[in-house]
Amino acid sequence: MYTEEDIRRLRWQSRRGMLELDVLFVPFIEDAFKDLAEDDQDRFVKLLACEDTDLFVWLMEREEAEDPDMQRIVRIILDRVQPTAN
Template sequence: MSEAELRALRWRCRRGMRELDQLLERWLERGWPQVSEHERGVFRRLLDVEDPRLWRAFLGQEPLDDAELQQMVDAIARLPH
Protein backbone atom coordinates (compact mmCIF):
# COMPACT_ATOMS: atom_id res chain seq x y z
CA MET A 1 0.00 0.00 0.00
CA SER A 2 1.35 3.40 -0.91
CA GLU A 3 1.76 6.25 1.52
CA ALA A 4 -0.93 8.18 -0.37
CA GLU A 5 -3.43 5.34 0.12
CA LEU A 6 -2.60 5.17 3.82
CA ARG A 7 -3.07 8.94 4.16
CA ALA A 8 -6.45 8.64 2.44
CA LEU A 9 -7.49 5.96 4.94
CA ARG A 10 -6.32 8.10 7.85
CA TRP A 11 -8.45 10.93 6.50
CA ARG A 12 -11.48 8.62 6.30
CA CYS A 13 -10.88 7.66 9.94
CA ARG A 14 -11.44 11.28 10.93
CA ARG A 15 -15.12 11.27 11.71
CA GLY A 16 -15.76 14.48 13.58
CA MET A 17 -16.29 12.59 16.82
CA ARG A 18 -13.03 12.37 18.71
CA GLU A 19 -13.86 9.01 20.27
CA LEU A 20 -14.52 7.40 16.89
CA ASP A 21 -11.44 9.07 15.43
CA GLN A 22 -9.28 7.58 18.17
CA LEU A 23 -10.75 4.09 17.87
CA LEU A 24 -10.42 3.93 14.09
CA GLU A 25 -6.99 5.54 13.91
CA ARG A 26 -5.67 3.24 16.65
CA TRP A 27 -6.78 0.20 14.65
CA LEU A 28 -5.29 1.62 11.48
CA GLU A 29 -1.94 2.01 13.24
CA ARG A 30 -1.93 -1.26 15.18
CA GLY A 31 -4.20 -3.67 13.35
CA TRP A 32 -3.92 -2.77 9.68
CA PRO A 33 -0.30 -3.91 9.17
CA GLN A 34 -1.07 -7.42 10.46
CA VAL A 35 -4.42 -8.31 8.89
CA SER A 36 -5.37 -9.97 5.63
CA GLU A 37 -6.53 -8.12 2.55
CA HIS A 38 -10.05 -9.39 3.24
CA GLU A 39 -10.04 -7.83 6.73
CA ARG A 40 -8.73 -4.61 5.23
CA GLY A 41 -11.72 -4.62 2.91
CA VAL A 42 -14.03 -5.09 5.91
CA PHE A 43 -12.39 -2.09 7.59
CA ARG A 44 -12.91 -0.01 4.46
CA ARG A 45 -16.59 -0.99 4.45
CA LEU A 46 -16.82 -0.10 8.13
CA LEU A 47 -15.70 3.41 7.27
CA ASP A 48 -18.87 3.75 5.15
CA VAL A 49 -21.15 3.29 8.18
CA GLU A 50 -22.76 6.50 9.44
CA ASP A 51 -21.21 7.93 12.60
CA PRO A 52 -24.23 7.64 14.93
CA ARG A 53 -24.83 4.01 13.98
CA LEU A 54 -21.14 3.18 14.25
CA TRP A 55 -20.91 4.79 17.67
CA ARG A 56 -23.94 2.84 18.92
CA ALA A 57 -22.27 -0.36 17.69
CA PHE A 58 -19.10 0.47 19.63
CA LEU A 59 -21.18 1.15 22.74
CA GLY A 60 -22.97 -2.18 22.32
CA GLN A 61 -26.33 -0.45 22.03
CA GLU A 62 -27.12 -1.49 18.47
CA PRO A 63 -25.10 -4.24 16.79
CA LEU A 64 -24.50 -3.85 13.08
CA ASP A 65 -26.53 -6.09 10.77
CA ASP A 66 -23.42 -7.24 8.91
CA ALA A 67 -21.59 -9.88 11.00
CA GLU A 68 -18.18 -9.08 9.50
CA LEU A 69 -18.57 -5.38 10.30
CA GLN A 70 -19.67 -6.19 13.85
CA GLN A 71 -16.68 -8.49 14.31
CA MET A 72 -14.43 -5.64 13.16
CA VAL A 73 -16.10 -3.26 15.66
CA ASP A 74 -15.52 -5.82 18.41
CA ALA A 75 -11.87 -6.28 17.43
CA ILE A 76 -11.28 -2.52 17.36
CA ALA A 77 -13.00 -2.09 20.74
CA ARG A 78 -10.71 -4.74 22.28
CA LEU A 79 -7.50 -2.94 21.31
CA PRO A 80 -5.66 -1.64 24.36
CA HIS A 81 -5.69 2.14 24.78
Protein backbone atom coordinates (compact mmCIF):
# COMPACT_ATOMS: atom_id res chain seq x y z
CA MET A 1 0.00 0.00 0.00
CA TYR A 2 1.36 3.38 -0.98
CA THR A 3 1.05 6.28 1.43
CA GLU A 4 0.31 9.87 0.46
CA GLU A 5 4.01 10.61 1.01
CA ASP A 6 4.95 7.78 -1.37
CA ILE A 7 2.56 9.17 -3.97
CA ARG A 8 4.04 12.67 -3.61
CA ARG A 9 7.49 11.18 -4.28
CA LEU A 10 6.16 9.27 -7.27
CA ARG A 11 4.54 12.44 -8.60
CA TRP A 12 7.94 14.14 -8.42
CA GLN A 13 9.63 11.16 -10.15
CA SER A 14 6.94 11.28 -12.84
CA ARG A 15 8.21 14.66 -13.99
CA ARG A 16 10.78 13.49 -16.48
CA GLY A 17 11.62 16.72 -18.29
CA MET A 18 10.46 15.26 -21.58
CA LEU A 19 7.09 16.75 -22.50
CA GLU A 20 5.79 13.56 -24.14
CA LEU A 21 6.37 11.61 -20.93
CA ASP A 22 5.26 14.36 -18.55
CA VAL A 23 1.86 14.70 -20.21
CA LEU A 24 1.26 10.97 -19.71
CA PHE A 25 2.82 10.33 -16.30
CA VAL A 26 1.76 13.33 -14.25
CA PRO A 27 -1.99 13.05 -14.93
CA PHE A 28 -1.75 9.28 -14.57
CA ILE A 29 -0.19 9.46 -11.10
CA GLU A 30 -2.69 12.14 -10.06
CA ASP A 31 -5.85 10.56 -11.50
CA ALA A 32 -5.35 6.81 -11.83
CA PHE A 33 -2.56 5.51 -9.60
CA LYS A 34 -4.63 5.14 -6.42
CA ASP A 35 -7.25 3.08 -8.26
CA LEU A 36 -4.75 0.53 -9.58
CA ALA A 37 -4.34 -2.92 -8.11
CA GLU A 38 -1.26 -3.07 -5.89
CA ASP A 39 0.61 -5.23 -8.44
CA ASP A 40 -0.01 -2.59 -11.11
CA GLN A 41 1.08 0.17 -8.74
CA ASP A 42 4.32 -1.77 -8.23
CA ARG A 43 4.69 -2.06 -12.01
CA PHE A 44 4.31 1.71 -12.36
CA VAL A 45 7.02 2.29 -9.75
CA LYS A 46 9.27 -0.14 -11.63
CA LEU A 47 8.45 1.66 -14.89
CA LEU A 48 9.64 4.96 -13.43
CA ALA A 49 13.09 3.41 -12.95
CA CYS A 50 13.43 2.80 -16.70
CA GLU A 51 15.42 5.03 -19.03
CA ASP A 52 13.52 7.88 -20.66
CA THR A 53 14.52 6.68 -24.14
CA ASP A 54 12.90 3.28 -23.46
CA LEU A 55 9.83 4.89 -21.96
CA PHE A 56 9.46 7.16 -24.96
CA VAL A 57 9.50 4.37 -27.56
CA TRP A 58 7.15 2.21 -25.50
CA LEU A 59 4.65 4.97 -24.78
CA MET A 60 4.74 6.25 -28.36
CA GLU A 61 4.08 2.63 -29.40
CA ARG A 62 7.18 2.44 -31.57
CA GLU A 63 8.32 -0.69 -29.72
CA GLU A 64 6.98 -3.01 -27.07
CA ALA A 65 8.79 -3.63 -23.82
CA GLU A 66 10.35 -7.08 -23.60
CA ASP A 67 9.33 -7.34 -19.94
CA PRO A 68 5.64 -8.33 -19.83
CA ASP A 69 5.15 -6.34 -16.60
CA MET A 70 6.42 -3.19 -18.28
CA GLN A 71 4.26 -3.81 -21.33
CA ARG A 72 1.22 -4.30 -19.10
CA ILE A 73 1.64 -0.97 -17.27
CA VAL A 74 2.41 0.85 -20.53
CA ARG A 75 -0.86 -0.52 -21.93
CA ILE A 76 -2.75 0.57 -18.81
CA ILE A 77 -1.34 4.10 -19.14
CA LEU A 78 -2.11 4.30 -22.85
CA ASP A 79 -5.62 2.92 -22.43
CA ARG A 80 -6.22 5.54 -19.77
CA VAL A 81 -5.18 8.47 -21.94
CA GLN A 82 -6.22 7.38 -25.43
CA PRO A 83 -9.85 7.88 -26.43
CA THR A 84 -11.80 4.74 -27.15
CA ALA A 85 -13.05 4.12 -30.64
CA ASN A 86 -16.83 3.99 -30.98
